[in-house]
Amino acid sequence: MSILSNKHILLGVTGSIAGYKAADLASKLAQAGALVDVILTGAGEKFVTPLTFQSVTGRRAYTDKDLWGNEAHVLHVSFGKTADLLVIAPCTADTIAKLANGIADNLLTVTALAARCPLVIAPAMDGGMFDHPATQENLAKLKERGAVIVGPAEGHLASGLTGAGRMSEPAEILGQVRIVLGRNGKLAGKRIVVTAGGTQEALDPVRAITNHSSGKQGYAIAQAALDAGADVCLITAPTALTQPVGARVIKVNSAMEMLNAVLAESADALIMAAAVADFTPKTPAKNKMKKRDGIPQVELTAAVDILGTVASSQLSGKRFHIVVGFAAESQNLLENAAEKLKSKKLDLIVANDISANDAGFAVDTNRVTFLFANGTKEILPLMSKTEVAEKIIEHTSKLLE
Numbered sequence: 001m002s003i004l005s006n007k008h009i010l011l012g013v014t015g016s017i018a019g020y021k022a023a024d025l026a027s028k029l030a031q032a033g034a035l036v037d038v039i040l041t042g043a044g045e046k047f048v049t050p051l052t053f054q055s056v057t058g059r060r061a062y063t064d065k066d067l068w069g070n071e072a073h074v075l076h077v078s079f080g081k082t083a084d085l086l087v088i089a090p091c092t093a094d095t096i097a098k099l100a101n102g103i104a105d106n107l108l109t110v111t112a113l114a115a116r117c118p119l120v121i122a123p124a125m126d127g128g129m130f131d132h133p134a135t136q137e138n139l140a141k142l143k144e145r146g147a148v149i150v151g152p153a154e155g156h157l158a159s160g161l162t163g164a165g166r167m168s169e170p171a172e173i174l175g176q177v178r179i180v181l182g183r184n185g186k187l188a189g190k191r192i193v194v195t196a197g198g199t200q201e202a203l204d205p206v207r208a209i210t211n212h213s214s215g216k217q218g219y220a221i222a223q224a225a226l227d228a229g230a231d232v233c234l235i236t237a238p239t240a241l242t243q244p245v246g247a248r249v250i251k252v253n254s255a256m257e258m259l260n261a262v263l264a265e266s267a268d269a270l271i272m273a274a275a276v277a278d279f280t281p282k283t284p285a286k287n288k289m290k291k292r293d294g295i296p297q298v299e300l301t302a303a304v305d306i307l308g309t310v311a312s313s314q315l316s317g318k319r320f321h322i323v324v325g326f327a328a329e330s331q332n333l334l335e336n337a338a339e340k341l342k343s344k345k346l347d348l349i350v351a352n353d354i355s356a357n358d359a360g361f362a363v364d365t366n367r368v369t370f371l372f373a374n375g376t377k378e379i380l381p382l383m384s385k386t387e388v389a390e391k392i393i394e395h396t397s398k399l400l401e
């Protein structure tokens with residue numbers, strides 16, 4: 001169940017060329033399971049049609065005609081009552097001014113006045129309009145009342161100028177919507193450190209020894225922790241994935257860099273999903289190894305064991321209250337995992353069989369078994385990495401209780 005599953009999201013679309021991006025946002029919200037009701041202002045309709053939104057949300061999109069239609073007397077009130085969140089993207093300087101001053105002269109602003117749900121605003125306008133003291137004062141007023149303002153981003157503006165005024169990207173707005181929906185979740189006020197990806201051990205300035213980890217499971221855990229309201233630090237080895245919105249991201253390459261980043265943190269929980277190197281070149285070459293010098297003989301040495309180091313550092317005061325590890329195994333899954341649970345002094349280990357085609361590295365699914373320090377075990381069927389992440393976060397929050 002995603003944080004957006006069956007949530008009633010009202011998406012207000014006002015008159016800006018960024019309206020075309022709102023269609024993408026509507027689509028992303030609907031794909032994440034939200035029930036998206038779109039309300040377009042008159043100016044919004046000039047840029048994008050209600051049909052565009054209906055096509056991506058599978059639900060009716062509303063316009064000012066509905067303000068005077070058959071259900072006009074109840075429509076804005078029912079929207080206001082049932083909505084879990086109102087997001088206005090793009091939001092013009094004009095609508096911002098109306099919201100700040102309680103003006104209700106179209107279906108969107110009437111609804112905004114009737115609603116008591118959280119409000120997220122993604123401004124879009126020309127740079128000068130954004131900088132204008134009137135707009136800044138109006139935004140400050142809305143912020144003070146609890147509205148969350150996303151962006152605007154800097155960059156090319158429709159006027160041809162460059163500056164702050166571009167509507168934030170739909171992925172960024174979606175991420176902020178998730179944060180607002182999750183802010184009172186079961187991990188609210190808790191700090192969670194998640195590691196992800198496969199570390200890279202340098203052979204020389206251009207080559208490295210790495211592994212097949214895609215980082216998908218770790219990133220999904222970071223997102224699930226954000227959805228549960230946690231303050232998330234994601235320590236990541238290089239991956240091709242997009243950073244989860246709202247996480248503090250620390251990029252590292254090697255096992256040693258990851259260890260240093262982990263030891264610089266203290267938190268309620270550490271979830272070590274990263275595939276950390278066990279072996280590293282003893283002396284990486286300072287300069288690129290050249291073919292003409294023949295085939296290099298690389299001597300390896302043991303890489304730092306991050307969980308092992310954390311376990312010994314915890315003896316003198318707890319840096320992390322709960323530590324969750326992974327066991328990636330190709331044989332004797334449960335025995336090896338149980339052994340790691342004990343030797344690394346973990347509260348929970350997530351054992352996964354990496355020899356299966358549909359689980360482990362790179363794929364979107366995983367088949368895992370949870371082993372707890374108290375000796376209990378939970379065998380899970382094949383599920384998406386997102387679902388596995390939600391289960392891990394559920395157990396982490398129970399362990400923290």
Ligand code: CTP
Binds near residue numbers: 306
């Ligand atoms: N891990 C770690 N530091 C390492 C290697 C692994 O902290 N140098 C962590 C991983 O992030 C994972 C857990 O230890 O949470 C188990 O990792 P895994 O690769 O399964 O086990 P190893 O300890 O490396 O043992 P082996 O490779 O011999 O199975």
